Amino acid sequence: MALSDARDYVLAVESNQHEAAEIARSTAQKLESRQVTLIEVVQSLGEYINNGDDKIRARAVSYLVSVISSLPPKYLSRQQIQVLCHFLCDRIEDGGAIDGLSKLQSLDRFTNEMAQTVVRAIFEHFADLQTRNQAGRYRVLQMLNELLDRHRKALRDMGDESLVGITELVSGEKDPRNLMLIFSMLRVLMVEWDITMHVEMMFDAVYAYFPITFRPPPNDPYGITAQDLKDRLRDCLAATPLFAPHTFPNMLDRLDSTSNTVKKDVLQTLAACADNYDPATISQYSITLWDAVKFEVLQAQESELAEEALRVLRSIAECLSTHAYSSANSALLQYLKPINKECLEHLQEPAARQAKASGNILTAVSSASIQAFEIIMKAIGPALITMYQSGQGLVQQRAVLEVSNQLFEASIDVYGSWTALSPKNPQGRENLMGEFKDQVVAIYSQALMGTVKEEVSFRLTAANGLLLLSKIRGMLSENEIGLFVQYFDDIVLKEESYGRDELKKRAMAALAGISHFKPGLISDITFPAFMARLPDAEEAQPEIYQPVLEGLAEISVEKDLQATLMRRLLNKVEFLFKSSQGTSFPYTCSILGTILYVLNRAAAASQSPLDAYYDRVVIGLSRRATETRGGPLTNETVLDILGRIMNLIVRHSPVDKVQMAAENIYLLFRNNQLVGDLPTLSTLLEPPTLTILSTWLLAALPRSIHSVDLDKAQIPRTIDELILFASKTSSLAITQSCLSQISLYTNKHTKPADLSYVDNLLSQRLLGLRDEPMGDTESIDFGIRLAFALTKALILRLSPKTNQYLTSLVDLLDENQHPREVSRKAAMGFATILSPDDVLSKKNAAEIRLLAPQRVFQILTPLISERFKASQSPSEKENYLIALSGILASVPSDIVMPELPTLLPLLLQSLDITDQTVKVATLETLAVVISNNPSALEESGHIPALVKRLIKVATVPKYKSPKDASGAGIVPPTNLPTARRLAARCLALLPKYVGSAGSRANPLLGLKREVLHGLTYVLDDHKRDVRKEAVDARAAWLRGVDDIDDDDDV
Amino acid sequence: MEDGKNANPLILNPSDLPTRRRRASARQDHSALDVSLAYPAPSFSNDPFARSSSPSSIEESDSDAEDEPIDTQEIYDLIATMSDPEHPITLGSLAVVSLPDIAITPTIPSRPASNLQTVTVLITPTIQHCSLATVIGLGVRVRLEESLPPRFRVDVRIKEGTHSTADEVNKQLADKERVAAALWNPTLQSFIKKMLETCE
Incomplete structure (x- = not known):
């Protein structure tokens, strides 16, 4: 019966892979249940296995392989594996045999000896590997790679036989997929085999591929890039120091190439060699390498190459630093001597290009290790100071400072900063720069504070240097850094504004930087100095308080400092709230803006609750606003920012406080006895500007919360009251606030089942807009706004009738059914639908479905396009274009692109109408279309x-x-x-x-x-x-x- | 240096190059830091319903009321970002072109109503015998001719006393036909193309 299985398989395999696999599986099961023996299975192949036709033989072998693959891993005994292994090795060239061997070698009972047998079989049968097709070669290589992976010792024991064998087997390969395997195998040989007798052969085997010029075909399904090949080849070349006599001369030759890509490959290979070769080897070549590579920096044509060259130089220094450092004649010193000498020469003309390059070289090399830094600092440091002091002018002096700054950075790199120890300085060695510090501090202080303000770049360099100096771990004392803080304070607060105020910005950034590692100095020196500059009255000039507020916000990152800042700012605000004069309050707004900024940052950074401010800000200021009848607390802008602050605090407060807010949306924490039992909305919202605070409180509430105001029976009543309230006010801010609240109720606090109220309201309003206006344009305006506010709230949650809502909005544009003003106004309203909204936002837990913009766009575009084509009236056509541009302005471009064929004709027409907003929106869309x-x-x-x-x-x-230029x-x-x-x-x-x-x-x-x-x-x-x-x-x-x-x- | 190349020229720092100062009339921007602390605009201020056909917000900061004629700084900005043919460094950083060496004058002083103007740019080669002075001059000329409206005449010359063969170079740069002929030369074309690549 086994015989028939083999026959069935051979017949089926060509036509029906699935059935063939099934046959093999059933044979395997029979083997397992001992109905047949392995010998029988092998014998059953007899008829086919010696057939003259390659294909038949291949099918027979593949039957055996399928059977083996279907067996459980422990089934085959060692002897059986041995037999199969020999059997397959004899027929290794037949299709499928490799797969079988690959399966066998993964079994635990596969021995080292068998591995060697297989390898020898490969060598014997595949001497002509390169004449086979890519897939065939790939299978052999993969098999070899597996053996190298699982049975490395067995292969290594073969010594030169496997080394030479594999190397010769793979030579001449050109396919990138195969090369990826070959490079990784050769690297194993280079690292783990004894290659001393075959160094040149091994080197040539990989160097033949340098430089890689492979360019993957477009839409390459294998996804192998030139970079992948380069990376593996580089690893090979850098694998062993034995290659050094071959790698370095060859690479340096190639460095003369005219191709920047080749040069880049060379430099990266050199860096990899320096990273991997041992110091003894590198020390033999270090100076040769320096002499060649330096030109890539000193006469850089391409900054990318210069970067790579610097990396080579640093890697060499790093490599040599691992050598014993004690001897005065160390390899590192030998390497650095000529570098120091040459760089010093170039630095004599500090502002010249090669001096700058020399600075880069010194920085790169000195950041390699403490030893390297010290050798360089000893040679260059005193020279820089002399050069500065004898400087021929500010340009030269500035260049000297630039180089010093770079060395400071290297110093931070090797010695560590206040906040982070350097891994290069595990013992916490004292910084060599301590020797120069007094001189350096004096020079930099003089440069920053003793130079006229017109020399911006000079002072900027000095400011950078001082910040770097203060960062170096353990270098300067508190007093010295305190002095710098004082300088920066003076620059920010006392100096006149000049140019683009770059220095002030830099000084401020420096203070912010210092606050991270020396917060004490900032809170003792800077904080009081800044606070003292804040004016007490509203009439102050923004030039005075704005930078101070920004500075305060920037330096108060640390927790205690932040708490102090909040307390002081709130005091200031509460004091300003007392005034009852004035109509605009920019100073109050700025302080509130600062509070908002700092709280936002605190909330984002630590996720810590903000409820420490709940009582004072949310309760206290709400209550206070209810008692005020004039001044800042009745100003719409002030209340808006205050509302945002409260919103932020409530959102970051524990549940009980959120609940409290939910109960005080309109009560606003008033004392209960002052309010009647059943107050109406209009009595509670007195003064009416309180609506703004209510809106922000309502916005902060999560969807799940319950309270009287959020009851499903109460919400329709509240919405009615809000509509009534809004229709009575003349203030746009209050109208918008009421509409925002209606949107919030509709979007967040109404269950889908209760939406019929909203539906009715909406359709009633839309119907009302069809009538001719009766001299009451305001009600039209409000009607349209309400329709859009409701629709927006419904669409963002993708309520089931989204399609219908959008269609009725587009209906508004139809001038046959609506008065012209209605259509025009409605056209503008389309911009509101998807525009980002601070109130109805994700942050405020609004229900905004991810697909909403896409749905809106996909419904509206064809609809508008169709109506546009059907329309006869130019003004109506324009309405459609305005509506479209409103939507386009806030839809991500990847949503727009699929609709382009429909859109393009409309966009072109939009360029012809006079409405500038439409034109600008259209042009912006077109710019995206062109580039994407x-x-x-x-x-x-x-x-x-x-x-x-x-x-x-x-x-x-x-x-x-032209004569009529007067303009009339x-x-x-x-x-x-x-x-x-x-x-x-x-x-x-x-x-x-x-x-x-x-x-x-x-x-x-x-x-x-x-x-x-x-x-x-x-x-x-x-x-x-x-x-x-x-x-x-x-x-x-x-x-x-x-x-x-x-x-x-x- | 005998090949007329300067391998080690002096380089100016970008922050020292002349730039257009912030306009005083630009919106009140007292920010001393890059972070924007400006408090958010009130939520109710964004009102698409209320805009006219040309939005007031755009109108204020962006009207045609203020005329901005072409001045020397603008000419400088056009050519300062070109790169030197032998270094990957801009003409501005190398001080090959500098603001004081650019002048805009009426082409016909006797007729003030005429809007014809002449731009004069003086070039300072990095070294006396710079072999590429002509190429740089040509490049500047090409850049200005393609970037300025036709009512401008372009005059590019080597600054007096900065080049050993200044007269010869100037003659070539001033000769329209020689300029046109030179621009047909493919080597020159590729040189100039490379110079213009870095233009901002």
Whole structure:
């Protein structure tokens, strides 16, 4: 019966893989249950195994292999494995045999001897490996790799036989997939075999591939990049120091290559060698390497190569630092001597290019280790000081300071900073720079504080240096750093503003930096100095308090300091709240803004609760606002920021306090006796500006919470009251606040089953908008706002009727059914639907479904496009475009792209209407389209139309009568500078993305002349920003759109 | 140095190069730090319903009321970011071009109503016998001619006393036909293309 299985398999395997596998599995089961023996199975193959036809033989072997693979791992005995192994080795060239051996070698009972047998079989049968196809070679290599993995000792015991055998077997390989395997196998041989007799052969085996010039085909399914190959090849070359006599001369030869890629490969290989070879080897080549590699830094053509070269130099220093350091004539010293000498020479002209490069070299090398740093510092440090003191001018002196700053950074690297010990300094060795510190501090202090304020870059360098010095672990005393803090304070607070205030910014950043490692100094010196600068009255100038507030916020990162800051700022705010005069309160707002910023940062950084401020801010200030009838606490802007602060605190408070807030949305923590039993909303919201606070409190509540106001019977009543309340007010802020609350109730606190109330309200309102206005435009305005507020809340939670809601909004644009004003206003409203909203946001636990923007866009785009085409009236068409641009402005571009074919004609039409907001939104969308999806643009065939319109938008039409320049005459409609600038930008983007790829003719070619001519007028725009874009656009078209592109077909 | 290349030129720091100062009229920006501490605009201030057809927020900061004529700083910005053909460093950092050496004058002083203007740029080669002075001059000329409106005449010269063969170079740079002929040379073209690559 085993015989018939073998026959069935051989017949089935070609036509039905699945059935064949099933047959093999059943044979395996029979073996397991001892119905047949392995011998019988093997014998059953007899008829096929000696067949003259390769294919038949292969099928027979594959039957055996399938059977073996289906057996449980412990089934085969050692003898059986032995027999099978020999059997398969004899037929190793037959298809499937390799797979069988691969299976066998993974079994525990596979012995070292068998491994050697297999390897020998491979050597014997595959001497002509390179004549086989890639897949075949890959299988053999994979098998070898598995053996090398599981039976490495067995292979190693074969010594030269396996070493030479494998190396010869793989030579001549060209396929990247195979090479990946080969490189990793050869590396194992190099590292673990004794290769002393075969160094050159091994080196040649891998060096033959240097440099890798492989370029993966487009859409390569194997995903092997040139970099992958380079990485493995580099590991091979750096595998053993025995290669050094071959690697270094060859690499240095290749360094003369004209190709930057090759040079980069060389430098990376050298760095890898320095990382892996032993110090004794590296010390023989260190100076040769320095002499060759230095040119890549000193005469750098390519900054990337310079970086790589610096890495080589540092790696060499790191390698030599592991050598015994004690001897005065150490290898490290030998290496660094010529470096010091040459760099010192270049530094004599400190502002020159090679001096800068020398600074980079010294920094790279000295950050290798403490030993390296000390050797360099001893040689260079005193020289730098002398050079500075004899400096010929600020430019030179600044350059000297720059180099010193770099060395300070290296010093932090090797000795560690206050906050972090360096792994290069485990014993906490004292910093050598201590010797120079007094001189250095004096020089830098003088440079920062004793130089006129016009020398910005000089002082900036000095400020950088002082910050670096203060960071170095254990170098300066508290007093000395305190002195620097004082300098920085003076710069921020006392110096006049100059230029772009770079120095003030840097000083502030330095203070913030110091606050991380010396918070005590900041709280003792800077904090009081800054606080004292805060004015007491609202009338202060923003120039005075703004930087102080920002500074305070920036330095108060540490916890205690932050608590003190909050206390002081709240005191200040409460004091300012007392005043009852004035109409705008910028100073109060700024302080509140600072509080918000600091609390936000605290909440984000530590996740710690903010309820420490609950009583004072949420309860105290709410109550206070209910008692106030004038001054800052009735100002809408002030209340908005205060509301945000309360919102933040409530969101980061424990449950009981959140519950308390839920009960006080409208009560606002008033004392109960002052409020009647059943107060109406309008009595509670007195003064009406309190609505703003209520909104932010309501927004902070999680969806799950319960309270009287959030009861499902109460919500419709509250919404009605809010609508009534809002219709009575004349303040836009209060109207918007009421609408926000309605949105919040609808989105967060209404169950799907209770939505019918909202549906009714919405359809009733929409119906009301159909009537002709009766002299009451305000009610129209409110009606539309309400409709959009409700729809937005419903759509974001993707309520089941989303489609219907959106359609009714688009219906509003139909001028046949609605008054014109309604349609126009509604068109503008579309911008609100998806625009980010601080109140109805994820942070505030609003229900915003991930797919909402996509759904909205996919429903609206075809709808608007269809209505646009059907519409006859120009003003109605414009409405559709306005609505579309409102949506486009806040939809991520990856959602827009699939709809491009529908959208493009509309976008082009949008460029023709006068509404500037639409135009700007359209141009922004087009810029994204051009850069993200140029092929869709090309396929649409709209490029010529687009280009013509862009030129038109970018160009300012000429006056017909220049004498009428006084302005009273008719000025033709001009696009805003932003629109002109964006149009020119789009023109500049086109050549970058369109026509560069693909086989078709570049669609821009025919337009080149027209664009270049059109742009000459834009070059003379009144606005600099527009001209700038026009210059870029012309350059892009001049050089990016080439006639000779056709010859480029390589 | 005998090959007319300067391997080790002096380099200016980018923060020392002339830039356009922040306009005083620009929006009140007292920020001393890069972090923006500005408190958020009130939630109710964003009102798309209330905008006119040209939004006021754009209008204020971005109107045509203020004319910004082309000045020497703008010319400087056009050419300072070009790179030197032999170093990957900009002409500005190498002080090959500098703000005081750029002048804009009316082309026909006798007719003040004419809007024709001449831009004069004086080039300072990094060394006296810089072999690439002509190429740099040509590059600057090309950049300006393609970036300025046609009412501008471009005049690029070597600054007096900074180059050994200044007269010869100037003659070449001023000769329209020789300039045009030179630009057909493929080597020169690739040189100039490389110089213009770094333009910002």
